[in-house]
Amino acid sequence: MNTESASAFDRMVGELQEMVLEDARAHYSPQVVEGWLHPQNVGRMGDADAHAVVRGWCGDTMEIYLRVSDGQIVEATFMTDGCGPTVACGSKLTSMVRGLPLGQAQEIIGDDLLAALGGLPDESVHCAQLAVNTLHEALTSYQRPYRDSRAQEEVACRAGDLMRQGYH
Numbered sequence: 001m002n003t004e005s006a007s008a009f010d011r012m013v014g015e016l017q018e019m020v021l022e023d024a025r026a027h028y029s030p031q032v033v034e035g036w037l038h039p040q041n042v043g044r045m046g047d048a049d050a051h052a053v054v055r056g057w058c059g060d061t062m063e064i065y066l067r068v069s070d071g072q073i074v075e076a077t078f079m080t081d082g083c084g085p086t087v088a089c090g091s092k093l094t095s096m097v098r099g100l101p102l103g104q105a106q107e108i109i110g111d112d113l114l115a116a117l118g119g120l121p122d123e124s125v126h127c128a129q130l131a132v133n134t135l136h137e138a139l140t141s142y143q144r145p146y147r148d149s150r151a152q153e154e155v156a157c158r159a160g161d162l163m164r165q166g167y168h
Contacts, residue, residue: 024084029118035088040095041077048077052137056130060086064094064131064138073097073105078131085124089131092116097135106139108132 024033045051045065055061060082067075076097078090093113097105113128114120120128 027121028085028088028124029120031092031116031118032085032088032120035091035117036084039087039091041091041098042079043077044079045075045077050138050142052134052141054130054134054137056082056086056126058082058126058130060127060130062086062090062130062134064090064134066097066138066142068102068142072099072101074099078134082127082130083124085120085127086130088117089113089127093131093135102139102142106136108135 021033021037024036028036044063045067047067048065049068050066051063053061053063060080062082063079065075065077066073076094078094080086080090082090093108096108096113096116110125110129110132113132114125117128
């Protein structure tokens with residue numbers, strides 16, 4: 001491709017990008033457009049305390065990674081193969097949960113995320129629910145080992161009680 005053709009191609013690409021942005025700004029809130037174009041907290045976390053992957057009915061996949069300290073989320077990241085609104089939802093949600101106690105993070109619902117994003121068109125509301133569902137799965141994955149170890153402790157205590165009572 002010669003310089004003149006490359007320049008015309010670059011102009012055409014720039015015009016297409018501007019058209020896409022214009023359309024996005026017409027349909028989505030400034031918060032959604034910002035989260036889509038400049039997402040925060042993107043990336044996989046190798047040493048996460050909690051992690052979940054959920055695939056939505058639309059085909060998008062959301063991953064959420066959490067690092068927890070003293071019952072609080074100290075770091076949250078996400079990955080998605082989804083559309084712009086899904087990216088914006090992952091970005092906003094991971095920002096929202098940083099610093100929250102686990103119980104408070106568990107209480108977040110899709111409407112909370114929608115409000116933080118300034119809303120989504122009806123056809124994109126499922127993106128918020130996908131992100132929230134993934135967060136809840138990650139929180140469950142964090143709490144599962146604790147529940148399992150508590151159950152094992154209970155079994156051991158009961159076995160000890162039975163042994164002391166002469167059952168063996």
